[in-house]
Amino acid sequence: MPELTIDGRKVEVAPGTNLIEAARKLAIEIPYYCYHPALAPVGSCRMCQVEILDAGKPPRVTIACRTEASNGLNVSTTGKDCVAARAATLEFLLANHPLDCPICDKAGECDLQDFTYRHGSGVGRFTEPKRATLKHEPIGDHILLDQERCILCTRCVRFMDEYAKSPSLVVAGRGDRNVIAIFPGEPIHSNYEGNLADICPVGALTLKEFRFKSRVWDLDTEESVCTGCDRGCSILLDTKRNKTLRVRPRVNLQVNGHFICDQGRFGLLDALNPVGREELGWVNGARVTAAEAASALATTLAAERGKWLVLLSARLTCEELLLAKAALRPLAKQLAYVPVAAAGGDEILFTGRRAANQKAIERLGITALSEEAAANLLAEPTTVGLLSFDGALAARLMSQLPAAAKSRRLAIVDVIAKAVMANAAVMANAVLKPPHGAELFVPGTLFSEKDGTFLNVGGVLQRARRAQRWPQGTVSESQLLLQVAASGGVSLAELTAKPDLTFALLEALGQPGAMLAQLPDDGLKLAAATEVAVA
Amino acid sequence: MENYLSTEFARSGPLLLAEALNKGRYKTAQRVFELMTPEQVVDEVKNSGLRGRGGAWFPTGIKWSFMPKPPLKGPSYLVINADEGEPGTFKDRAIMEKDPHLLLEGILIGSFAIRAETAFLYIRGEYLTAHDALATAIAELEQAGFLGDAVFGTKHRLRIVLHRGAGAYICGEETALLNSLEGRRGEPRPKPPFPAVYGAFGRPTSVNNVETLANVPAIVEHGAAWFKSVGTAQAPGHLLFGISGAVERPGCYELPLGTTARELVEKHAGGVKGGKKMRAFIPGGASTGFLPPEKLDVAMDPESLKKEGTMLGTGGIIVIPEEISVVDAARVFSRFFRHETCGQCSPCREGSAWSDQVIARFQRGEGQREDFTLLEEIMRGSKQRTICVFPEAFAGPLGSAIKHFRGEFESAMTTQQAPHA
Numbered sequence: 007m008p009e010l011t012i013d014g015r016k017v018e019v020a021p022g023t024n025l026i027e028a029a030r031k032l033a034i035e036i037p038y039y040c041y042h043p044a045l046a047p048v049g050s051c052r053m054c055q056v057e058i059l060d061a062g063k064p065p066r067v068t069i070a071c072r073t074e075a076s077n078g079l080n081v082s083t084t085g086k087d088c089v090a091a092r093a094a095t096l097e098f099l100l101a102n103h104p105l106d107c108p109i110c111d112k113a114g115e116c117d118l119q120d121f122t123y124r125h126g127s128g129v130g131r132f133t134e135p136k137r138a139t140l141k142h143e144p145i146g147d148h149i150l151l152d153q154e155r156c157i158l159c160t161r162c163v164r165f166m167d168e169y170a171k172s173p174s175l176v177v178a179g180r181g182d183r184n185v186i187a188i189f190p191g192e193p194i195h196s197n198y199e200g201n202l203a204d205i206c207p208v209g210a211l212t213l214k215e216f217r218f219k220s221r222v223w224d225l226d227t228e229e230s231v232c233t234g235c236d237r238g239c240s241i242l243l244d245t246k247r248n249k250t251l252r253v254r255p256r257v258n259l260q261v262n263g264h265f266i267c268d269q270g271r272f273g274l275l276d277a278l279n280p281v282g283r284e285e286l287g288w289v290n291g292a293r294v295t296a297a298e299a300a301s302a303l304a305t306t307l308a309a310e311r312g313k314w315l316v317l318l319s320a321r322l323t324c325e326e327l328l329l330a331k332a333a334l335r336p337l338a339k340q341l342a343y344v345p346v347a348a349a350g351g352d353e354i355l356f357t358g359r360r361a362a363n364q365k366a367i368e369r370l371g372i373t374a375l376s377e378e379a380a381a382n383l384l385a386e387p388t389t390v391g392l393l394s395f396d397g398a399l400a401a402r403l404m405s406q407l408p409a410a411a412k413s414r415r416l417a418i419v420d421v422i423a424k425a426v427m428a429n430a431a432v433m434a435n436a437v438l439k440p441p442h443g444a445e446l447f448v449p450g451t452l453f454s455e456k457d458g459t460f461l462n463v464g465g466v467l468q469r470a471r472r473a474q475r476w477p478q479g480t481v482s483e484s485q486l487l488l489q490v491a492a493s494g495g496v497s498l499a500e501l502t503a504k505p506d507l508t509f510a511l512l513e514a515l516g517q518p519g520a521m522l523a524q525l526p527d528d529g530l531k532l533a534a535a536t537e538v539a540v541a
Numbered sequence: 542m543e544n545y546l547s548t549e550f551a552r553s554g555p556l557l558l559a560e561a562l563n564k565g566r567y568k569t570a571q572r573v574f575e576l577m578t579p580e581q582v583v584d585e586v587k588n589s590g591l592r593g594r595g596g597a598w599f600p601t602g603i604k605w606s607f608m609p610k611p612p613l614k615g616p617s618y619l620v621i622n623a624d625e626g627e628p629g630t631f632k633d634r635a636i637m638e639k640d641p642h643l644l645l646e647g648i649l650i651g652s653f654a655i656r657a658e659t660a661f662l663y664i665r666g667e668y669l670t671a672h673d674a675l676a677t678a679i680a681e682l683e684q685a686g687f688l689g690d691a692v693f694g695t696k697h698r699l700r701i702v703l704h705r706g707a708g709a710y711i712c713g714e715e716t717a718l719l720n721s722l723e724g725r726r727g728e729p730r731p732k733p734p735f736p737a738v739y740g741a742f743g744r745p746t747s748v749n750n751v752e753t754l755a756n757v758p759a760i761v762e763h764g765a766a767w768f769k770s771v772g773t774a775q776a777p778g779h780l781l782f783g784i785s786g787a788v789e790r791p792g793c794y795e796l797p798l799g800t801t802a803r804e805l806v807e808k809h810a811g812g813v814k815g816g817k818k819m820r821a822f823i824p825g826g827a828s829t830g831f832l833p834p835e836k837l838d839v840a841m842d843p844e845s846l847k848k849e850g851t852m853l854g855t856g857g858i859i860v861i862p863e864e865i866s867v868v869d870a871a872r873v874f875s876r877f878f879r880h881e882t883c884g885q886c887s888p889c890r891e892g893s894a895w896s897d898q899v900i901a902r903f904q905r906g907e908g909q910r911e912d913f914t915l916l917e918e919i920m921r922g923s924k925q926r927t928i929c930v931f932p933e934a935f936a937g938p939l940g941s942a943i944k945h946f947r948g949e950f951e952s953a954m955t956t957q958q959a960p961h962a
Contacts, residue, residue: 048731048885049731049928050885050886050887050928051886051887052886052887052888052926052927053887055926067925067926072731090922091922091926094888094918094921094922094923094926095887095888095922095926097922098887098888098890098891098892098895098922098923099887099891101891101895102891131911131915132895134895134898134899157887158884158885158887158890160885177726177884177885179884180709180711180880180881180882180883180884181879181880181881181882181883181884181890181893181894182879182882182884182890182891182893182894183884184884184885184890
């Protein structure tokens with residue numbers, strides 16, 4: 007392992023590490039634009055200039071991104087030549103930049119702003135007319151291109167080529183007429199387009215979905231996990247006034263690297279801001295509070311012990327699944343889940359299996375039923391009803407029932423939009439009805455509204471932090487399950503005696519020792535399945 | 542020493558193979574393929590002191606010695622840089638249009654020396670006449686069995702791929718040329734890796750200039766000692782000096798390296814046109830910048846010009862007469878370099894455009910005293926700070942104009958107070 011010196015401090019790095027990453031290990035900032043840890047370095051922005059010190063020779067200015075750390079290398083990031091070189095590069099980059107920060111979505115998290123403050127000069131000397139090129143030009147489904155703001159680092163071009171495997175951007179023109187462009191009439195068509203707004207170091211590529219939505223410094227950010235598929239990419243949720251305004255990737259080399267897909271990014275944006283969400287419960291066609299609906303459900307399950315088919319959902323956190331298994335198995339005729347198959351995934355991140363926590367359900371030893379088997383079980387005369395944590399699945403199963411079994415009762419715990427009577431022609435006269443005609447409906451919560459963990463397809467357990475408040479009066483799934491257990495006389499003492507549910511979960515998965523707060527930021531990679539004994 | 546590069550320049554069309562053979566052409570190449578080893582050829586060229594005529598003056602034999610030796614792990618390539626684009630330079634064009642077989646014989650020997658079985662001849666897109674002459678000549682060689690699977694009936698193979706550029710000055714930079722040849726954007730590659738390690742299509746490649754290769758047959762025929770008998774100790778041989786601009790007899794002149802600029806301009810090119818005075822001259826193509834007439838006695842070789850703070854470059858002299866101001870002439874070049882930078886590196890892309898705009902202000906009589914500092918800092922901020930040496934090229938005319946002709950810029954300054962002063 008080469009050991010080198012940067013600004014007088016020694017650091018040991020893996021062979022092949024470049025000087026930017028070596029300096030990062032020492033928390034020394036070497037500014038850069040064209041370099042990106044996930045892309046091959048091209049060395050064209052000339053921002054990352056440092057000095058190589060060699061005894062008896064004048065300092066040699068070179069670029070850090072394409073210089074590999076080698077044993078005994080002595081690097082300065084503060085020598086006057088490299089400081090001047092970086093300032094000169096910034097002055098060049100700013101010469102034709104429009105400086106429209108007050109109306110730019112990137113302001114506040116812009117590398118051009120930040121590096122200019124830290125490495126640039128306070129005054130510009132460029133007095134010529136600035137270049138006029140295309141502004142806010144749509145180049146795909148989500149991305150707008152502003153060629154005037156662009157500093158031509160070409161990260162976007164290389165991202166589409168190297169990572170998204172969908173070459174769709176080019177540098178067109180030559181010299182100071184260079185612009186980033188799509189091929190004529192061929193907009194970007196990729197599941198990874200959204201990342202362009204993240205990797206663009208300036209405000210040249212911005213998201214339609216976030217345009218003028220907020221200044222970034224007004225956002226609250228929480229670390230979370232994408233539930234778009236069971237890859238479970240590490241993400242950041244940016245919220246403002248309880249609305250999720252933006253979903254961004256969070257670097258996690260053992261799950262998703264530096265990026266996320268558009269299915270996740272924009273799917274979550276919709277899922278976490280549900281339109282017309284039903285916030286009240288339903289019992290026998292009457293709208294009641296969520297608490298009243300929860301009580302009714304708990305009473306029903308206790309009274310009709312062993313008669314309900316209960317189907318869990320992969321939308322639930324690991325802790326909720328653990329609790330559900332303990333609370334519901336003694337009360338249900340059968341506790342099961344319907345596995346979701348992968349469809350339409352890609353070779354990069356998106357698995358196509360839209361069931362974020364399916365791996366956790368599997369590893370907890372819950373019975374898997376095909377949709378057909380579940381419908382058959384529901385149709386059995388000894389089954390009185392279905393409790394489903396997935397509204398859409400419940401609706402599908404109920405519609406498959408033979409005429410003789412049409413009387414099966416339905417209880418749903420999920421986040422669902424308000425259902426309106428089909429004949430309610432005018433909204434003012436809209437008549438609400440229970441979602442999917444459920445006898446019992448308890449409004450569920452979104453994963454972003456609670457703390458918990460998700461186990462991804464590769465066996466990495468990651469923490470999703472609470473980023474949003476749930477609607478006032480909501481009973482969370484955990485509260486509901488505790489109430490169900492209490493009503494049914496099921497003891498949860500074995501779980502509640504543990505430091506927390508995550509601790510109990512890890513114990514159940516055969517890898518004991520950590521509480522929720524002790525999980526590493528990039529998640530805990532679990533040992534390959536030591537299958538949990540089915541109780 | 543008799544001329545060995547320009548013997549056919551007086552012709553109206555290219556020398557064809559039949560006549561070339563009558564003149565003894567390809568005898569050297571045949572002897573090389575039949576009797577010599579690649580090492581012997583490389584050693585002969587190395588001993589001759591031949592240096593690259595494309596402008597960088599790197600020793601050709603040393604460049605060839607970087608190429609892989611057996612056992613080879615795959616193909617090596619010879620790439621011929623015929624993308625002659627330096628303003629004031631037209632020597633390669635003369636060779637290719639009039640004497641394509643001189644170059645081709647050099648290519649045959651060069652390919653043999655570096656064990657290449659494919660040579661890519663990358664020719665400037667605008668050089669249509671030269672292209673057609675080469676295409677004909679290559680077809681003649683194929684017909685004659687001098688190319689193909691059994692060159693001169695030996696076991697050696699060679700094919701020559703003629704490839705036209707698309708009109709970019711930067712593609713004369715060897716790695717931009719390789720990118721362009723591969724169908725990519727013509728942008729220089731970061732070095733290392735150098736072409737000898739990772740060149741065309743990722744294979745070891747030697748990129749050589751047309752005139753350089755045209756020297757090779759004579760060197761191999763007559764020997765290193767013969768070659769070193771003319772020119773300077775460090776830069777032996779003849780050079781094709783192109784003289785253009787305001788002279789009586791512009792053209793391409795074959796003379797020993799180290800000939801003075803004065804001899805070239807006054808004796809061979811007949812002096813400044815119309816007997817006028819000279820305001821400035823450019824010694825070796827646009828990027829070498831301006832020199833005042835007092836420097837006419839400089840010897841035209843790399844070392845002597847380096848002492849004057851400039852370069853021999855391609856040896857293309859441009860003479861600027863008294864009626865043209867150096868400010869105007871500098872603007873011509875700043876506009877050229879602004880137009881031709883590939884633009885991948887920020888300092889070069891922005892610096893070439895910015896400096897052009899500043900010179901334009903001087904041209905309009907709106908220069909300001911601060912602009913001298915600004916121009917110097919634009920040059921300092923971009924020189925040696927990019928992937929290739931393009932900023933050195935645009936700083937050549939700009940820096941030398943200010944250095945030697947500052948007075949002309951000062952008289953082109955505004956009389957108004959600077960807005961920020």
